[in-house]
Amino acid sequence: MSRRVVVTGMGAVTPIGIGVEAFWEGIREEKTGFAPITRFDATEYKCRLAAEVKDFQPENYMDKKSARRMELFCQFAVAAAGEALQDAGLDMEKEDAYRVGCSIGSGIGSLQAIEREYGRLVEKGPSRVGPLFVPLMISNMAAGNVSIAFGLKGKSLNVVTACATGTNSIGEAFRAIQYGDADVMVAGGTEAAVTPVGIAGFTSLTALSDSTDPARCSIPFDKDRSGFVMGEGAGVVILEELEHARKRGAHIYAEVLGYGCTSDAYHITSPAEDGSGAARAMTNALADGNVTPGEVTYINAHGTATHHNDLFETRAIKLAFGEHARNLKINSTKSMIGHLLGAAGAVEFIACVKELQEGFIHRTVGLQESEEELDLDYCKESCQAQIPYALSNSLGFGGHNASILLGNMRN
Numbered sequence: 001m002s003r004r005v006v007v008t009g010m011g012a013v014t015p016i017g018i019g020v021e022a023f024w025e026g027i028r029e030e031k032t033g034f035a036p037i038t039r040f041d042a043t044e045y046k047c048r049l050a051a052e053v054k055d056f057q058p059e060n061y062m063d064k065k066s067a068r069r070m071e072l073f074c075q076f077a078v079a080a081a082g083e084a085l086q087d088a089g090l091d092m093e094k095e096d097a098y099r100v101g102c103s104i105g106s107g108i109g110s111l112q113a114i115e116r117e118y119g120r121l122v123e124k125g126p127s128r129v130g131p132l133f134v135p136l137m138i139s140n141m142a143a144g145n146v147s148i149a150f151g152l153k154g155k156s157l158n159v160v161t162a163c164a165t166g167t168n169s170i171g172e173a174f175r176a177i178q179y180g181d182a183d184v185m186v187a188g189g190t191e192a193a194v195t196p197v198g199i200a201g202f203t204s205l206t207a208l209s210d211s212t213d214p215a216r217c218s219i220p221f222d223k224d225r226s227g228f229v230m231g232e233g234a235g236v237v238i239l240e241e242l243e244h245a246r247k248r249g250a251h252i253y254a255e256v257l258g259y260g261c262t263s264d265a266y267h268i269t270s271p272a273e274d275g276s277g278a279a280r281a282m283t284n285a286l287a288d289g290n291v292t293p294g295e296v297t298y299i300n301a302h303g304t305a306t307h308h309n310d311l312f313e314t315r316a317i318k319l320a321f322g323e324h325a326r327n328l329k330i331n332s333t334k335s336m337i338g339h340l341l342g343a344a345g346a347v348e349f350i351a352c353v354k355e356l357q358e359g360f361i362h363r364t365v366g367l368q369e370s371e372e373e374l375d376l377d378y379c380k381e382s383c384q385a386q387i388p389y390a391l392s393n394s395l396g397f398g399g400h401n402a403s404i405l406l407g408n409m410r411n
Contacts, residue, residue: 002178006409008250009088009238010350011080011188015051015231015337019083023347024354030365030382032336034214034229039194047208049217050194051231051338062149069132070145071110072192076234076343077142078149081186085150088238088250090184092151101154101182102147103173104190104236105165107342107396109139111195139342142190146236154182162396163302165189166235166345171259171404173239183244188236188346199230205269207306218339219366220303220332221310221378228304231338235346237353254353257291257389257405260284264399270308271395275316278302281401282320282391289405291389293321296328298361298385300348300392301378303332304339309395314374331379335365345394345402352390352406361385 012019015033016026026033033051042048053076058067061079070078081104092100117133135141140158147156155176159168166189173187202208209227211217218229245252262284264277271278286293302313318325333348340347355361363382370378389407396402 004242005174005177005239005256006242006245007237007253007353008240008245009084011083011236012347012350013053013076013080014233014347015053018056020350027351027362030363032214032365033338034217040196045199046210047199047203049229051229052194053233071113071136073106073110073190074142074145076192077104077146077190080234080236081146084236084238097151097153099154099183100152101156101176101185102143102152103157103169103185103187104143104146105159105169105342106139106142106190107160107162107165108193110137111193111198113137115195115197146186152186161400162398163341163344164394164396164400164402165342167392167394167402167404170346170349171402174256174259177239177241183241185239186236187239189343190234191341191343192232193341194230194232216366218305218335220305220335220364221370221374222367223369223371225305227306229338231340233340233347234343235350237349252409254356254406255409257407258285258289260288260403262401266399269397271312273312275312275319278313278316278395278401279319281403285403285405291405294324296389296391298329298387298390300352300390301330301332302393302395303334311373314376325376329361329379330376331362331364348392352392356387356390356406356408359384359386
């Protein structure tokens with residue numbers, strides 16, 4: 001029999017607040033993080049809005065020397081992991097460090113390092129490229145730096161599945177504990193891709209919204225949606241084997257019940273048009289958790305506000321849940337924080353935990369009217385509701401589909 005896995009700590013760095021409580025307060029207040037880009041001059045860019053993290057000071061979370069040896073995506077990860085570990089009350093001096101692992105992914109790593117060092121290469125020649133360029137840039141350094149910072153010597157993973165990275169990272173950490181590879185996993189995702197080439201690349205792909213109105217730029221499931229808004233930040237959670245958590249008297253937020261993954265094997269950017277791959281990921285997660293579709297009342301959708309995603313994800317939900325799909329509450333956290341790419345699923349996981357705790361389902365902010373085929377309940381308004389289970393979806397370029405099922409603690 002596989003071991004039970006619970007959530008005992010959470011940490012977040014988001015465009016609407018640094019720290020889980022600030023993030024959740026922003027969610028409850030329907031705060032949005034969209035504003036003109038400040039990280040570079042975007043005057044000549046078609047897409048000029050982003051959801052940037054505000055007032056982040058790395059020296060508040062690590063010493064200056066360590067901060068200088070990390071790119072922003074790693075700094076976000078270390079900050080969120082530190083909060084999560086403190087929240088969990090995990091004393092590493094009392095733990096077998098080889099039983100505490102790390103699974104923190106990034107979809108991209110550091111575009112900033114690539115831009116900066118390529119500039120040096122072109123302007124000054126190959127000998128002037130920095131000696132730390134590669135270790136600063138590669139995406140596994142989020143897991144590496146978190147492990148170094150906090151002395152985590154167990155399994156260390158870097159999952160890269162584009163926009164499904166955060167959910168896959170937490171799901172693989174869940175599996176590691178289930179199968180006995182670890183007792184505790186520090187898990188999540190991080191991203192910092194608001195850079196000239198990042199914005200230009202996604203704009204050329206026609207994935208980004210070109211709206212200049214912060215109130216209407218990220219509107220998942222709305223008939224006027226025009227693409228996503230780039231966000232940044234990190235979400236990290238502490239997953240723990242149930243008996244390990246009980247023995248040390250840890251506070252338990254929720255239980256991770258199921259995890260499902262599939263591949264569309266269809267297209268490098270578009271989900272499968274019939275939603276079959278995402279549907280199977282959802283039903284796999286439910287089966288893994290021994291939960292029937294009829295028992296689920298709430299889905300935190302991938303909900304990017306691109307035309308294809310919201311339409312095909314709706315088809316997937318209908319395929320997975322049948323007529324019961326019309327009874328589901330479905331929302332998109334991206335309506336407030338934008339699309340955090342590799343961090344999205346992890347921050348949305350934290351939103352799900354808070355919603356389970358408080359019996360509160362947040363609004364899909366900005367949603368006014370959907371088109372004919374988008375005929376489910378996408379939460380035009382927030383509501384209080386008893387939520388036995390929360391299902392969180394993430395769909396990534398390349399056809400990666402991941403769903404994770406959470407619930408309040410079972411007996």
